[in-house]
Amino acid sequence: MQPALQRATLREFFPYLRGHVRVLALVAVVSLVSTGLSIAQPLMVQQLVNAVSASRPATVFVWFLIAITLGGAVFGAAQSYLLQRTAESVVLGVRRSLVGQLLALPVREFDRRRVGDLMSRVGSDTTLMRSVITSGLFEIVSSILMFCAAVVLMVLIDPLLFGITLCAVLLGAAGVLFLGRLIRRRSRDVQDAVGSMTAAVERGLSGIRTIKASVAEEREAAVIDGEATRAFRAGIAMARLQAAVQPIMSICIQGAFIVVLAVGGIRVAAGELLLGDLIAFILYLFLLVMPIGSAMSAFVQIQSGLAALDRIQEIARLEPERADEDRPVRIQPVPAQPDAAFGSAQGAGRLAGRSAGRSAGAIELRDVSFRYDDGGPDGTQATPASGSGALHAGQDRRAPLGSPGVLHTRVSPETEPSSVEPSSTESGRLVLDGVSFSVPAGSRTALVGPSGAGKSTVLALLERFYEPTDGSITYDGTALPQIPRTELRSRIGLVEQEAPVLSGTLADNLRLAAPAATDDQLRRVLAAVGLDALGDRTDDGLDLNLGEDGVRLSGGQRQRLAWARVILADRPVLLMDEPTSAVDSRTEQLLQQTLGEASRDRTVVVVAHRLSTVADFDQIVVLDQGRVTAVGTHEQLLEESDLYRDMASRQRLVAA
Ligand SMILES: Nc1ncnc2c1ncn2[C@@H]1O[C@H](COP(=O)(O)OP(=O)(O)OP(=O)(O)O)[C@@H](O)[C@H]1O
Numbered sequence: 001m002q003p004a005l006q007r008a009t010l011r012e013f014f015p016y017l018r019g020h021v022r023v024l025a026l027v028a029v030v031s032l033v034s035t036g037l038s039i040a041q042p043l044m045v046q047q048l049v050n051a052v053s054a055s056r057p058a059t060v061f062v063w064f065l066i067a068i069t070l071g072g073a074v075f076g077a078a079q080s081y082l083l084q085r086t087a088e089s090v091v092l093g094v095r096r097s098l099v100g101q102l103l104a105l106p107v108r109e110f111d112r113r114r115v116g117d118l119m120s121r122v123g124s125d126t127t128l129m130r131s132v133i134t135s136g137l138f139e140i141v142s143s144i145l146m147f148c149a150a151v152v153l154m155v156l157i158d159p160l161l162f163g164i165t166l167c168a169v170l171l172g173a174a175g176v177l178f179l180g181r182l183i184r185r186r187s188r189d190v191q192d193a194v195g196s197m198t199a200a201v202e203r204g205l206s207g208i209r210t211i212k213a214s215v216a217e218e219r220e221a222a223v224i225d226g227e228a229t230r231a232f233r234a235g236i237a238m239a240r241l242q243a244a245v246q247p248i249m250s251i252c253i254q255g256a257f258i259v260v261l262a263v264g265g266i267r268v269a270a271g272e273l274l275l276g277d278l279i280a281f282i283l284y285l286f287l288l289v290m291p292i293g294s295a296m297s298a299f300v301q302i303q304s305g306l307a308a309l310d311r312i313q314e315i316a317r318l319e320p321e322r323a324d325e326d327r328p329v330r331i332q333p334v335p336a337q338p339d340a341a342f343g344s345a346q347g348a349g350r351l352a353g354r355s356a357g358r359s360a361g362a363i364e365l366r367d368v369s370f371r372y373d374d375g376g377p378d379g380t381q382a383t384p385a386s387g388s389g390a391l392h393a394g395q396d397r398r399a400p401l402g403s404p405g406v407l408h409t410r411v412s413p414e415t416e417p418s419s420v421e422p423s424s425t426e427s428g429r430l431v432l433d434g435v436s437f438s439v440p441a442g443s444r445t446a447l448v449g450p451s452g453a454g455k456s457t458v459l460a461l462l463e464r465f466y467e468p469t470d471g472s473i474t475y476d477g478t479a480l481p482q483i484p485r486t487e488l489r490s491r492i493g494l495v496e497q498e499a500p501v502l503s504g505t506l507a508d509n510l511r512l513a514a515p516a517a518t519d520d521q522l523r524r525v526l527a528a529v530g531l532d533a534l535g536d537r538t539d540d541g542l543d544l545n546l547g548e549d550g551v552r553l554s555g556g557q558r559q560r561l562a563w564a565r566v567i568l569a570d571r572p573v574l575l576m577d578e579p580t581s582a583v584d585s586r587t588e589q590l591l592q593q594t595l596g597e598a599s600r601d602r603t604v605v606v607v608a609h610r611l612s613t614v615a616d617f618d619q620i621v622v623l624d625q626g627r628v629t630a631v632g633t634h635e636q637l638l639e640e641s642d643l644y645r646d647m648a649s650r651q652r653l654v655a656a
Contacts, residue, residue, distance in 0.1 A: 013132060013309060016094060020086045027082045031142045034075035037068050038287060039149040044068060046280035053275055079142075087133040091126050098122050098312060104320035107465040111372065116199030121315060124194055125308035132305030139298035143291030150288040157281045158273060161264055165256045165285060169292065172252035176245050176296055183245075183300055186238040188307035193231035195311070200227040206549070245296050253289045260285060321464075321485055360441030360476055361491060361573040361603035363462060368435045368471035370457060371428040431457050433626040434471070439619075441476070444604040446614035448647065449623035455607040456497055458623070459575045462605070463494060493566030497577040497607075499558040501550020506534060507542040509550070509561060513569035525568045529560040530590045555582035563591060567598050574598065577607045588613065611648050620644070 017024060048061040102118060154162040204211060204220045211220050264281065267273040432454045439445045447455040460466055461473060464485050473480045475488060493513070502509055510522050517525075522542055526532045534544065534557065546552050553561065559582045566574060579595075580588045592613065595604070608614045615634040622630040622637065622644050630641035637644035638654060648654045 016090050023086050030075050030079045035142050035145045037072040040068050042280045042283035046276045049279055050276035083134050087130040091130045094126050106321045114199035116202030117195035120195040120198040121311050125311050128308035129305050131301040139294050143295040146291040150284045154284045157277050161260050164259050168252040168256035172249040175248040179241055183241050184303040187304040189234040190238050193234045197227035197231045200224045362441040362476050363439040364474045366436050366472050368468045370432040370469050371430050373428040431626050435628050437621050437631055441603055442601050443618040444599055446617045446620045447607045453623040454626045456577050492573045493569050493571035495562045495566055495576040495579045499562040501558050503548050506544045517568055525564045528594050529563045530587055531560050573603045575605050611651055
């Protein structure tokens, strides 16, 4: 859902110019001089003609005229260059802050927006904003200056002729102002349509394999064509209005010319006006018309620019993920650098445990409920409960653990939740409903359950991609909202379900969370996940280009690359969402071994469908329809949980 449309005003544009005041002041001086020279030109012509008519020497006026004309050209060029340069800097600033804002937005904003449309805001909308400066603001300012000077001089030369001109100009201006409002509206339509079209193209290109495999090229092309046609229609409607602006003004001005020529000619013939004065008046009429013309096109540009600003500010107004929380609490100490994961004494592939004294990574969820559309379109978030402490009310059970820490879990009676649909509300279905369990520091916990049970959602909440609608989550006893997000995330390594790969090289992808890692460390981590052959595949080595979205990798390779990335990042907590779903059994064995080493002294939470991969975990949490139905070890759950036993028997882990 889009936020309510707010219209930007020119005033809102000025903050973007703040860092450029000096250059703009210089531009103002240059354009003042340039305007002055243009205004002086007819005066020189007037003097020249009147001197020649009266048989007086006129050479000096000729030289002045040449100097003024050349000077005007030089200053005009300087003004144009400085303006373009400033405009480019403004656009750079806007793009930087827009991209910064986009990357700072909460994940839920991306759930409800189209990537292509966001891209078009960074691209074409910022370009439109540029025209507000280049052909907009200054054009209007210098046009007004020129206009005023021309008006004063015309009044001085002949008030009657000026009166005729004024009537024509006012008539044209009234028509144009009326059209201006419509132009702004149409321009917004055009940009929205272009945004939709970009989104449709993005959808088509990013899913090109699926589209081809579904033989859906034509249908997809038709969708894009529909959007392109909408953009075309909006463009045509805009063009119609723009086309009307120019004729309205030219009819009025041409009418003024004809009348001025006729009346002026009669007055010159009657000896009431000098020929030089009439010529000067007509030249000023030109000077009046020129700025009106450019002011009109500047007006159109400004309207389009403001419509673009609407779209940019729509994003700027969204509340970003807050960098710091109300009462930030630092978790001590800072995590180890990549070296800690690959201590030289251990040799290649050795996945050492955490350095002594590192934050332990105990996690507790207490009565956590969540629905996806909870944030609402205005960027507000559900206020998370600010509880702290690792214990909760309810039925506690000490689970058997081989690692430090004590597990406290509240287990809802298994029969109760699995048969009940999580309640629905108007604002969205509860995806998690009163989820409570504890993950002691250094333990391995698996989340299992049917598809759609909410397992990935739990991981998303632990990363604070979303805020719980209700309940609280603590990390080492501190409520998550009290930990700065960057601090929290720098403690967690995440292997996502889809194992996304960023466009770029193998090294780029590996260094995403460990920018300081050496090539040697990259090679060792690749070996640890069985990807060493990838770096040796071509002469490019670690600079091997993985293609758009890592298209040159197989599904299993993508997954292993994601493993390599988090292992290299050496975080105290590892969250893994079906991390071996795409690999063969041999690779799975290697990864299990890698995980075994990596999880020494780390807290590991793995979402798994294949129960065999987590059967030896310290605890397994069974989720069903957003609720925890059982917690225990593999053996305990086989005894106690019907759902778990059913899943295990389907996977032939136990006899049916
Ligand atoms: N971004 C989202 N916006 C809205 N609903 C979502 C979003 N992501 C997931 N859901 C919904 O939330 C529910 C739980 O999804 P989740 O991905 O957590 O399940 P899961 O247990 O991990 O499933 P699977 O095993 O299939 O990966 C599903 O009904 C899903 O449709």
